[in-house]
Amino acid sequence: MAVEDGVFVCEAASLLDGGKGVRFPVLAFGQAATGFVVRYAGKPYAYLNRCAHVPIELDWKQGDFFESGGLYLMCQTHGAVYAPDTGKCAGGPCRGGRLHPIPVVERDGGVWWQPEGRIRALADNTAI
Numbered sequence: 001m002a003v004e005d006g007v008f009v010c011e012a013a014s015l016l017d018g019g020k021g022v023r024f025p026v027l028a029f030g031q032a033a034t035g036f037v038v039r040y041a042g043k044p045y046a047y048l049n050r051c052a053h054v055p056i057e058l059d060w061k062q063g064d065f066f067e068s069g070g071l072y073l074m075c076q077t078h079g080a081v082y083a084p085d086t087g088k089c090a091g092g093p094c095r096g097g098r099l100h101p102i103p104v105v106e107r108d109g110g111v112w113w114q115p116e117g118r119i120r121a122l123a124d125n126t127a128i
Helices: none
Strands: 007-011 022-028 031-040 043-048 089-091 104-107 110-113
Touching (some): 007 022, 031 110
Antiparallel strands (some): 022 031, 104 110
């Protein structure tokens, strides 16, 4: 499948509501970075793996993006919390910030992200 059709991230069944997320490589604003996808309220949502408070990855333990209750995405370093369906700051030091969304769709039993704007695909798109 061509990049224009999206980039495969993972099998849809591997994402559970409020469960572990899947990381994937991206080229963000000209630099190698990671994105992540999680499932919330039955739908997949993807974001650049970069806290709005301080530009560091949210998950210190790979794939752990939700806080223990599974209601919010949480930066494991400083405790900033984000609404999983919008990426908006819901509390903590992110103060009105938001996560950078990455367009994602679920089709053919998989989850696919769509490169656009300043978030592009790397040559190697295996999950990390």
